[in-house]
Amino acid sequence: MSGVARVAILDSGIHASHPHVMGVKAGFNATGVGSETEWMDRMGHGTAVAGAIRALAPEAEFLAVKIFEGGLRTNLDVILRGVEWALEQGAELINLSLGTTNAGHAGRLAEWVQRGAIWVSAASANGAEAYPGVLPGVIGIELDATLEREERREIAGMRFAASPYPREIPGVSRERNLQGISFAVANVTGLLAGSWSELVTRDARGAADWLRKGSKSAVRAST
16 A cells, blocks of 8 residues: 555635645636636645645645635535545545534435545534534544644544644744634545554544654644
């Protein structure tokens, strides 16, 4: 098995030449707006997410999947179109820094979770449970601002808390930088991708086991 993880980042695209990203293996525009090959990030969010993952996983291969166009909103069909392409490209980790509180979407999402890859996704949105993060077989993430980026805290089962901060920008205070659940998800994806060779089994259960007791940095005890 390869020691390098292939990570699909479903977001606003990625600016592949950004120095925090250092390259993208392939990309796809799932939005239906413009060509499928037009996956360049024009918002900056997906690039920041990719940079956060890259800082923790320098060797990972990135697949850029554009699901946002003109704002951080999308729909289920676009998400699943992006997931389908990512799986066809051999994605092993799917970073989905969003969640829907619409329980009506749970069934379709659950079907795709079973088709492959380890999904890492937000488990809450505006105080409510979010899908797919709360589904069985998904590494669901909540944020905890007391954690450092290399830390995580088990909540229960496959749900973990992580730092909401991206990689630091020289001269910019943490409070003025981007922050939120997107980066909590990215930090966990980065930890998993950066320690890919340590996972005993490369599935959601193996990922959760590693997050509970893996050797990379600290596992913060629940309080």
